[in-house]
Amino acid sequence: MFKSFIAVAAACLLQAALTINSLLGNETLAAATAEAQERLGVSIDRPKLK
Helix, strand or coil, rough: CCCHHHHHHHHHHHHHHHHHHHHHHCHHHHHHHHHHHHCCCCCCCCCCCC
């Protein structure tokens, strides 16, 4: 059960980083989020307003 909390926290952090990066356009942050997604084996999109 604890592992699922870590996975949810990681997904939330990635979404936050993707959102911040869309505002800043920081190459280092983009590379870090891409690496994190690769290591986790997931593809996470940043949240979008509807």
